Amino acid sequence: MGLLYKNLKKVGKPPGAIIYTGEDKSRPIKMEVIYYNENQISKEVVSSLDSINWESSYNKWINIYGLNDTELIKEIGSKNNISSLILEDIAHIGQRPKIEFYDNYIFIVLKMLSFDNKRMKIQHEQISFILLPDTLITFQEVEGDVFDPVRKRIFQSKGLIKKKGVDYLLYCLIDSIVDQNFILLDQIEEKIEIIEEDIINNQSKKLLENIYKLRKELLILKSSVWPVKDIIYNLLKEDSVINDDTKEYLKDVNDHLIQIMDFIIIYREMISSLFDTHLSHTSNKMNQIMTMLTIFSAIFIPLTFLAGVYGMNFQYIPELSYRWSYPIFWFICIVTVVSMYTFFKYKKWL
Amino acid sequence: MGLLYKNLKKVGKPPGAIIYTGEDKSRPIKMEVIYYNENQISKEVVSSLDSINWESSYNKWINIYGLNDTELIKEIGSKNNISSLILEDIAHIGQRPKIEFYDNYIFIVLKMLSFDNKRMKIQHEQISFILLPDTLITFQEVEGDVFDPVRKRIFQSKGLIKKKGVDYLLYCLIDSIVDQNFILLDQIEEKIEIIEEDIINNQSKKLLENIYKLRKELLILKSSVWPVKDIIYNLLKEDSVINDDTKEYLKDVNDHLIQIMDFIIIYREMISSLFDTHLSHTSNKMNQIMTMLTIFSAIFIPLTFLAGVYGMNFQYIPELSYRWSYPIFWFICIVTVVSMYTFFKYKKWL
Amino acid sequence: MGLLYKNLKKVGKPPGAIIYTGEDKSRPIKMEVIYYNENQISKEVVSSLDSINWESSYNKWINIYGLNDTELIKEIGSKNNISSLILEDIAHIGQRPKIEFYDNYIFIVLKMLSFDNKRMKIQHEQISFILLPDTLITFQEVEGDVFDPVRKRIFQSKGLIKKKGVDYLLYCLIDSIVDQNFILLDQIEEKIEIIEEDIINNQSKKLLENIYKLRKELLILKSSVWPVKDIIYNLLKEDSVINDDTKEYLKDVNDHLIQIMDFIIIYREMISSLFDTHLSHTSNKMNQIMTMLTIFSAIFIPLTFLAGVYGMNFQYIPELSYRWSYPIFWFICIVTVVSMYTFFKYKKWL
Amino acid sequence: MGLLYKNLKKVGKPPGAIIYTGEDKSRPIKMEVIYYNENQISKEVVSSLDSINWESSYNKWINIYGLNDTELIKEIGSKNNISSLILEDIAHIGQRPKIEFYDNYIFIVLKMLSFDNKRMKIQHEQISFILLPDTLITFQEVEGDVFDPVRKRIFQSKGLIKKKGVDYLLYCLIDSIVDQNFILLDQIEEKIEIIEEDIINNQSKKLLENIYKLRKELLILKSSVWPVKDIIYNLLKEDSVINDDTKEYLKDVNDHLIQIMDFIIIYREMISSLFDTHLSHTSNKMNQIMTMLTIFSAIFIPLTFLAGVYGMNFQYIPELSYRWSYPIFWFICIVTVVSMYTFFKYKKWL
């Protein structure tokens, strides 16, 4: 399946048409709501939006697994007065990472990445955030995410999260997603190290294919990571919803993001440089092979000719009957070999 | 025909000279007018400008197929007070995409692209927009465009278009053109995948030619897509004609455009990286071939020499009459083969 | 002659030293003056500055062919109060394109380019403009320029030029020079197409030399075209001499210039990509050649060895007297050829 | 160990979690305090924070070796009111170089670099600075740094340092760290020179590996040096803590930094150009080898065939019994050799 198949499904559709562009359209939806304030905390798994206490004075984190139920997305939209363009972006998993500011909410799209080691492919799961006053809604495609450490911190009494607003929760989740890239990059680095060793050990099976795949994945990774810089920059500029306190933490995320971008650049150049090294290795090896062939040929071709000469059946070849011809022939052979050897030594071919 | 032939026709002409720079100068013109407001809608195909109700209070979309009737373009210009420089650009199909703001209208040039799969060539059709109050005029070279879904939405009662002004109609058409690029890129991606497989399967016929053609088409594609970013940026800055509402939708187009630009960059780098892979593949294969040649030569050339030696007709070769010479000869041959094989194994050539 | 010889002549000279840095220092000067207003027009070829009616209320276009008469340039300078640094730039034909604004005039240097098809070299002729109120003075090195269509339009009654000021005339001339690049680029494109075909047809004579020459010429072309963008940008910002009307036309030139820059970039990348294709073509062909050599060797070298074995003169070779030895030998040869052929087919070398 | 292992330890941790991400977690901490003013100076090695006279009116430089005692870092933080995010960065040695301004202090992270000549690897030691009023605290991982010349200058009566505030001390330390890069770059240049000579002398053992390693180290070096530009820029803009006087000195550091960045760029391009040279060298050598093989083959293969012909055992070969056949055979051989030699000379292969 191409990189674009998600986007193709949207061509010709009117704006605001909420269409799930993913694969499995029958997957059941799951909704998880966490209510918390400084002192109390509770978690509920609900099956309908009506079971959610929207008016609760607690901070609320509503996490929705599954985007195929577009009716549900619409309902959430109308309950919270969300633009249909935003709802469309939530269901369209080919959306690029971005941030949008509306009067009553902030909308963020990010990619949760993981590395499929066998297929040497980065897996993308789209995650959308709607930050409302006191409420953070997150949408993801399938169950399972990188937020477990955050959940644990909420339920631990000592964590900061409970004391702070949902903007701090948003920071925590973004931080988890960004930090996930370190794990991804570490796996890519491992692959690069395998390639490094393969080049040194001359094991070129799949080498080129792996270099090409890594190049391709880093290209796609780049297009998922670069826009995040812009998202954080815009959050840091925001003035009403994001507290100054939270901004200090967002700067920390920014710090990590810059490092991740640095590493992507470094890995891209390392792979390009590894490719060059492989190419040069190949031509060095060819040189070695051809040198061996040439030395063998240069030594034996003239001698074989000489042997051929005295294998001729001319009646009048005086050397044939000469007593010392055969020893002299071997002497010539040895002299030839030695002088050729000396010549190649001098030429530094040996 | 070169890339520049359209521009060459304009050299030496005075500014404002309305010259059709396309091919078929005898093609009949077709004009299609759609009148619509929130409640009503009608469509007419007219043959002269006088048949158009310019003063109607309805929103009007006047779509003109064919640019060869420069008199008609002039007439439209004078009816709506359009600068002759703009009229010139409409008829000159080598115009690059751009936007221009005048007191009473906005002028936009875009390229409607499609991929000719067989010739591996992108087809360009120029489309110009004049956005007047309540009226949008579009000019294209031949009948057939990517606007059918938009037309359908106008005639459907539920669509948003009827409720909104012509600025929203303009957005819908630009969106259609931009989205068309996803289809184009998908076809390019298919070509890239074919090249990927050809490299793996060693089917190098036309491979280099196809890589070169794709590179060239992506270069030209780039020069058609990049200026659109500027056009949308300028529409978003515009303050009087484009409603804030429509701008939200234009941001959505911008989103798609950025993705398209990302993909063009990714595909360019993938092709460049595929080229590198092919080059390296070729030299790996050469290594394999030369290794085989060298091994064959290294084994048989010395043995052939030895056979040649005992084919010599010298009278005094003691080995010739020796009883075990022949078996010893074969023994030497076998030892040579085995030791060469071991040597090449050790050298990792086998 | 190097690229720098014109600049070398200026080293060590004081500023404002008016030195003609071109070749032919004895060429006679020719001056052509066109007086025009909305209603009347006249053209004179004059031999001295005194024959020019400087005080005429008509618009004046004074066109001077030949820069070797530095005394004349000085005289024009003192008559019109032109800085000696400007006069120096007019006579120094290695000046790069630029614009300079003075209180009473605007000074522009441009390059009029043409393509010498045989030598595959771009010819540069420097042209300088001094825009005074009601007077435009142009300086060029030799007779013959790209302004004939403009001259024709002045003398035609219907042209716009006569109705407008000398700023519009300046626009017309700049437009002619910029449009000339389309013709130049078209010739370069033709050369590129020849190279494309040469690569496909394996006709590599002069191929590398031509690629190198085109690369070099495009580099130099780039340095002549890029500064023009800056010149037009500055003219568009100018507030007193260039009418708003003329600026609309200058934007049209800008449009063309951007297209020209786009094409230069495209052609540069196409040539670079053609070079890559040629390189890869060469190594593919080498692969083919080496495969043939290896196949021949792999088949015949062992067989020749076998023939050599039975050409040996050992007294005790039992096979020699065996009745079916010869047919068996041929049978072994055929088996070897067939199995080698199968092996190479399997390896996809054939 | 990968480049990322330090960062991986931080994934999933809450913000402000002070975790030492280095290797040796049991290393004892050492604290060195220097109190100085214009007239007096004293140095103490203390074992607990209580032994430090925090309220002293002297300038204080507190230098801490070892980051594994995170309790100590926390204590310093609470004594001086430092944000826990900062304390986290101090202990996390994978932090990228940066500056952060707080109301009561400035925080800077830098990398102290040295070159491990044998492993051809740059060693990074992270150093953090907290600039408080009258107090500068520095944190480093292990004992031993590049500050000895600064310490010497403090204890010498003539030095400027004693007369100035801790902002000047900060400058001195940053200057030492930046200048250290010159030593690093000099060692890299030496390696480049060794590679240059190896290419000329055809000693390609480890050549490719060394080129690859240098490329990689320069990439990593780049990501350590580039952010320093930003740090100094921000210090120069700071308005309350850094004296104008000190800024003059910081501009001097900036000067050196720009030179270092220039050299990194130059070395990167030199290595890339050396790689190209090596590649071309290899293919030139191959040409030489193949030319030799071809010449040998072209001369002897036809002659060996001729010898083979007259080694055939056909009964009716008239030449066999001809008296002068053998001398004529040798004559043909000599003519062939001479004409081949002339041909290759003419082709410039010899």
Added chain:
Amino acid sequence: MGLLYKNLKKVGKPPGAIIYTGEDKSRPIKMEVIYYNENQISKEVVSSLDSINWESSYNKWINIYGLNDTELIKEIGSKNNISSLILEDIAHIGQRPKIEFYDNYIFIVLKMLSFDNKRMKIQHEQISFILLPDTLITFQEVEGDVFDPVRKRIFQSKGLIKKKGVDYLLYCLIDSIVDQNFILLDQIEEKIEIIEEDIINNQSKKLLENIYKLRKELLILKSSVWPVKDIIYNLLKEDSVINDDTKEYLKDVNDHLIQIMDFIIIYREMISSLFDTHLSHTSNKMNQIMTMLTIFSAIFIPLTFLAGVYGMNFQYIPELSYRWSYPIFWFICIVTVVSMYTFFKYKKWL
């Protein structure tokens, strides 16, 4: 000696430590003073600073050859109230080009370049300027500079210099230094032309080495020339010391500088493109060689085999006694040669 040896001497030194970082520390200092105003002019060679009439109302140009007498530099500094950081930069010949503005003076560092044709190396001599009111002090390392045309113009009555202030003198000297680059670039262009011819004539001795050297020198040249753009930009912005008049002249220098930068870029790309051409040339030549080898082998290897077959000593080979065997053998040989020749012609290998 590496590129960095000058900078290494400064590591660990306190700021403002005036250390001569050049080679010859015993060279005698020479001071040359020119006093001039509109009407009068005199030149003195002095041996001590006291012999200079600092209070003279004339314009003064004090030119100092030799930087090893750091005491002298210190004395000049204290006489004119120059910062010790500036004095340090004057003596440190590894300083990069820069400008610094102080209340009472402007400080500029430039590089005077020349090309050592034999060693293919650019020679750098550092020159520093201190522009005081009515006085310009220049420091250079050794006697001999590019200022002789300026000196001549001062002493000629007609020159502008005498009538203008020392800011104009500063311009003249900067102009001389910048113009010197044209001569340098011309010599580099000559080297490039030699390489072009060497590639065409297949004379590859030292070719790669020369390409590498030129690349390296252009890299270093770039880092000497690029900062000058910034220096002139800052002089043009300066408001009190540099007269508007002089700024017109500085714009002329800027003009030349841009051209020089253009040429450096062009030469860099030309060399890179020449390298590519050489690489491709080499592989074309290899193709030619291998084609020859393959043709020879393909023709003679089968024939030699056939000759070998009939050289076998089997008792029962019917052909041996057949009357026409030998002529038929030759016939087969000729047919083989002709058909191979036709085949290779068809394959376009011949």
